[in-house]
Amino acid sequence: MLGFFESSALSAVLRDGGTVGHTQQSCRVCFSVRFGPLGLGLLLFSALFLSHQILPVSGAERLRLIIETDAGGDPDDEQSLVRFLLYANEWDIEGLIANRLVARDGENQNPERTGLGIVRRLVDAYGQCWTNLVQHDVRYPTRSNLWQRTVAGHGGTDAAVQLLIAAVDSPDPRPLWYSDWGTDQGAATNNLKRVLDRVLRERGPTGYARFKSRLRLSSADKFGMHTAMVEPPFPLWVDTFRPELNGRRWYHRFSALTARAGGFDLVRDCLTGHGPLGALYPTNTTHWQKEGDTGTFLYLIPTGMNDPEEPTWGSWPGRYGANTNFPERPYFWANQTDDWNGVTNRDNTLARWATALQNDFRARLDWCVTGFSEANHPPIVRVRGGAKRIVRIGEKVIMDAGESTDPDGQPLRFEWFIYPEAGSYRGPQPVLANVDRAQASLVVPSVVVQETLHVIVAVTDTGTPALTRYQRIVLTLLPMGAASGSR
Numbered sequence: 001m002l003g004f005f006e007s008s009a010l011s012a013v014l015r016d017g018g019t020v021g022h023t024q025q026s027c028r029v030c031f032s033v034r035f036g037p038l039g040l041g042l043l044l045f046s047a048l049f050l051s052h053q054i055l056p057v058s059g060a061e062r063l064r065l066i067i068e069t070d071a072g073g074d075p076d077d078e079q080s081l082v083r084f085l086l087y088a089n090e091w092d093i094e095g096l097i098a099n100r101l102v103a104r105d106g107e108n109q110n111p112e113r114t115g116l117g118i119v120r121r122l123v124d125a126y127g128q129c130w131t132n133l134v135q136h137d138v139r140y141p142t143r144s145n146l147w148q149r150t151v152a153g154h155g156g157t158d159a160a161v162q163l164l165i166a167a168v169d170s171p172d173p174r175p176l177w178y179s180d181w182g183t184d185q186g187a188a189t190n191n192l193k194r195v196l197d198r199v200l201r202e203r204g205p206t207g208y209a210r211f212k213s214r215l216r217l218s219s220a221d222k223f224g225m226h227t228a229m230v231e232p233p234f235p236l237w238v239d240t241f242r243p244e245l246n247g248r249r250w251y252h253r254f255s256a257l258t259a260r261a262g263g264f265d266l267v268r269d270c271l272t273g274h275g276p277l278g279a280l281y282p283t284n285t286t287h288w289q290k291e292g293d294t295g296t297f298l299y300l301i302p303t304g305m306n307d308p309e310e311p312t313w314g315s316w317p318g319r320y321g322a323n324t325n326f327p328e329r330p331y332f333w334a335n336q337t338d339d340w341n342g343v344t345n346r347d348n349t350l351a352r353w354a355t356a357l358q359n360d361f362r363a364r365l366d367w368c369v370t371g372f373s374e375a376n377h378p379p380i381v382r383v384r385g386g387a388k389r390i391v392r393i394g395e396k397v398i399m400d401a402g403e404s405t406d407p408d409g410q411p412l413r414f415e416w417f418i419y420p421e422a423g424s425y426r427g428p429q430p431v432l433a434n435v436d437r438a439q440a441s442l443v444v445p446s447v448v449v450q451e452t453l454h455v456i457v458a459v460t461d462t463g464t465p466a467l468t469r470y471q472r473i474v475l476t477l478l479p480m481g482a483a484s485g486s487r
Helices: 041-047 075-086 115-136 143-148 159-169 191-212 250-258 266-271 275-279 354-367
Strands: 065-067 092-098 151-152 174-180 215-218 238-239 329-331 338-340 343-345 388-394 396-400 410-416 439-443 451-461 468-478
Touching: 065 075, 065 115, 075 115, 075 275, 075 439, 092 159, 115 143, 115 151, 143 151, 151 159, 151 388, 159 174, 159 191, 174 388, 191 215, 215 343, 250 354, 266 354, 275 439, 338 354, 410 439, 439 451
Parallel strands: 065 092, 065 174, 092 151, 174 215, 215 238, 238 329, 388 468
Antiparallel strands: 338 343, 396 439, 410 451, 451 468
16 A cells, blocks of 8 residues: 655554655655554554644755765764764755765764764664654655665775666656765765766766756865866865965865854763764864865755755855856856944854854754654745845835744844945945834935846744744835846
């Protein structure tokens, strides 16, 4: 017997004969359940078990994602993997590639001594937390789902190459996001480079261009000639690691800006009392809580503020501008600055969100060891009207987030603000009225050419830790006499 159910009313805890299918959409998750001896009784139990759950629904398309890690080298890959697995509910994870055959002695102290073994050890720990995690969001994939997609990516096997080719060639119309976490000495050749070499050789320029058009990169650059020398360019590449500014590597700044944000305490909130996954977070990195690779997937977390196709907009891992090493190509890196708290610098593009993102990490670590009613969950932000609006000089724009809700029934706090750096308008900033209420407004300023203005509402609950989600409204400001367009 095969049953399909809405995600808000289905238990994924059907371990006795039940299987969870790989999801394709953000608003509905279909599960196939093969009823064993317990039959209908198991189904009724599962419906009751999840009757209290609330699954946040995002209007954004759910992303497909493959990561490649040289776990077994710098232990910060394992730090990032702990956080990554806690966000496994947010994407359709197509693969986890471990490209280091043997762990590096001295620096890496994991008892597993192969890269694949290290990644699978973390997946196993995630699996031990899964029965709790799935109570908070039924989209968390099972341990077996991730295990089947965890492969070695060194020269002795083609498993990673085959995995990548199958994912890109899939009939799924969505592009594939890919992240290399900074392969270094002792790791194998990047597997996407291996794939692109093969595709160019076997399919020729036309097939290569078609294949490459299906990719989006949030990644270090490990692709050799495919980055800039073989046309066409990647449709989008966001380098979340670079550039180095004022002697500071961007991927090193994550530690300095987030480690203790919001009062986060690694020992209290992760290493102890939070289950086997948090306990595997290593501490012997050059920077405390280094997590140098976390930006690659933090960029893809659907917070309501970000759009992965818009790197200049800014979100939790920072704000990105054109990569000057590759002019005229859709390549971006972390070279932007934000004015925040009276100071303008690059750190602010991340620091302004640090408390929110660490509170979110802390809450998900809580989910590893608690049921739904014992933990906090992020608000669901709803703003009336479109997220993109065309407006005219002098028009009063009303923005209403009053339909936002909290899964735990907590009161919500509202903070409206203009994000000037994300838009093109550089004139005097309009005054936002009622910035701490559900409904805010502004009067459109004068412009002589068409400009954009970004307004964001941050909605925060009153739980512990306090959790925040967002909605961005992009206003297109029309000058006098311009065609009205649609609204």
